[in-house]
Amino acid sequence: MKALLCRQFGPPESLVLEDLPSPSAGAGEVVISIKAASVNFPDVLIIQNKYQFKPPLPFSPGSELAGVVKEVGPGVSNVKPGDKVIAFTAFGAFAEEVKTEAARLLPLPEGMSYEEGASFILTYGTTDHALRDRGQLKAGETLLVLGAAGGVGVAAIEIGKALGARVIACASSDDKLAVCRQHGADECINYASEDLRERIKALVGGKGVDVIYDAVGGPYSEPAFRSIAWRGRHLVIGFAAGDIPKLALNLALLKGASVVGVFWGDFTRREPQAFAESARQLARWYREGKLKPHVSTTFPLAQAAEAMNLLASRQAKGKVVIRIGA
Numbered sequence: 001m002k003a004l005l006c007r008q009f010g011p012p013e014s015l016v017l018e019d020l021p022s023p024s025a026g027a028g029e030v031v032i033s034i035k036a037a038s039v040n041f042p043d044v045l046i047i048q049n050k051y052q053f054k055p056p057l058p059f060s061p062g063s064e065l066a067g068v069v070k071e072v073g074p075g076v077s078n079v080k081p082g083d084k085v086i087a088f089t090a091f092g093a094f095a096e097e098v099k100t101e102a103a104r105l106l107p108l109p110e111g112m113s114y115e116e117g118a119s120f121i122l123t124y125g126t127t128d129h130a131l132r133d134r135g136q137l138k139a140g141e142t143l144l145v146l147g148a149a150g151g152v153g154v155a156a157i158e159i160g161k162a163l164g165a166r167v168i169a170c171a172s173s174d175d176k177l178a179v180c181r182q183h184g185a186d187e188c189i190n191y192a193s194e195d196l197r198e199r200i201k202a203l204v205g206g207k208g209v210d211v212i213y214d215a216v217g218g219p220y221s222e223p224a225f226r227s228i229a230w231r232g233r234h235l236v237i238g239f240a241a242g243d244i245p246k247l248a249l250n251l252a253l254l255k256g257a258s259v260v261g262v263f264w265g266d267f268t269r270r271e272p273q274a275f276a277e278s279a280r281q282l283a284r285w286y287r288e289g290k291l292k293p294h295v296s297t298t299f300p301l302a303q304a305a306e307a308m309n310l311l312a313s314r315q316a317k318g319k320v321v322i323r324i325g326a
Contacts, residue, residue, distance in 0.1 A: 003095035004304050007058040009049040012305035012312070015061075023099035025073035030102050032085065035114035035325035037065040037093040039304075040122060040151070041240055044312045046091065053265075055091050061308075062093025066108055066117030067325060076102040084108040086117045088125075088268075094304050096324055103272075109283050119151060119293040119319035120286075121279065126237065126264040127155040128278045130213060131163065133267075134260045135233045139164025141210035144200065144227070146220050147240055148185065149176035151319040154294045156213045157183045162290045165211075168203060170196065170220070172314070179294060179317045191220060200227040208232060208255070221245035225257070232257045240314060294318030 003020050025031045043061045045051040069083045079085060085105045092098040108117045131137045143160040147153045148169035160167040161184040169180035170189045177188040189199045200209065208229030214221055217239035225234050225247055232255060239245075252259060268275040285291045296318040299307040307320045 001096040002301060003060045004062075004301060005058045005060055006047045009047060009057075012044070012047065012308040015047065015305055017302055020095075022097055025071045025076070025099060027074045028076060028102055029073040029099055030069055030076060030079060030105065031071040031097055031099050032065065032067045032087055032105075033070045033097055033325055034065050034067040034093060034095060035323075036067070036118040036298075037062045037322045037324060038118040038123075038151070039307050039311045039316075039320045039322065040064060041238060041311065043094075044308050047308075053090055060092050060095045060098075062095070062322075063089050063091060064118055064120075064122040065089070065093040065098065066114040066120075069105075070097065072102070078102055079105055084114075084117075086121050088122050090265075094301065094322060094324075096301075106279055109286050112286065114325075115295045115298065115321045115323070116293045118321055119295055120282070122264070123151045123293070123319065124155045124159070124282050124291060125268070125275070125278060126262065127152055127159050127213075128282055129264050129267050129275075130235045130237060130262040131156065131159050131211065132278075132281075133274070134262050135211045135213075135235050137163050137165055137211050140166075142166045142168065142204055142207075142229070143211045143213060144168045144170065144209040144224060145180075145185075145213045146170050146191075146224060147214075147216040148180045148188075149317045150215065150240065150314075151294075151316075152215050152237060153213075154179065154183050154318050155291070157185050158291050159285075160213075162285055168200070168209065170224075176317055179296075183292070183294065196220060196223045197227055200224070204229075211235065213237065216240050217245050218243045219245075222247060225251055225259075228255050228257045230256050234259045236261050295321050297321070298323050300324075 169185035
């Protein structure tokens, strides 16, 4: 099988495409023939040794995929060869095959393409955990989404609307904001050309926003947090802008507000029953037409480095997907 390998830490251009032996499933494991894998921001960090999880070299990046079960190991009863599945792995998805624990698999929902499946569980799972569990977003509240045209940003818009919230989408260009409107955003802010605080104030007045979905960090976190409502919740998803912001904690005191961390990976391991309920809810919303992964660009496996650079440069809208199988 072919696999994109990180043999030494560095930029996407340092990755190499090689032929490797096919893996074999051990106890509790499955081998998946991968049809599509999406690119996520941690994939860019992990190859540069900048992520909290550090696999031993060499390894293949990629953590979200869809495909067909090729082989099951002893003790596996939840899937069988030929089943269409979604899987989330710490690494290994930028390859023609991957071996992983059977517990990391979910059935591919009826009618969902492999490209959509590879863009679904990590993105929407993170966002559902963030908004419903950590943020306790309620109908009638206002949700502010930073980086709203990215994969998790689009998911935040759609889940926010499914929960009955008013959604304000923030992005860095008008074409990105057009994507946000397509997915249901009520209001939009171009924070490259508009003053973020002043625009939020114009949209919500003195009340502020109830929940902030922040996957960007950098220079946008503080002005957003200064615009938070009484008892508001600022959800820390990630730092796509590169810089980890420093917030003045007196702001939390004055607003009775919370800064809430969201670590979906550990949530799935520590609270498997809650994760299973979240996955079921996401599947229901998909069947109801409330969720629609936005796959903007696809690349073949040989051009995976180009796909990763597109995401790293923050030029991507929605999800960037690598097509692997036929």
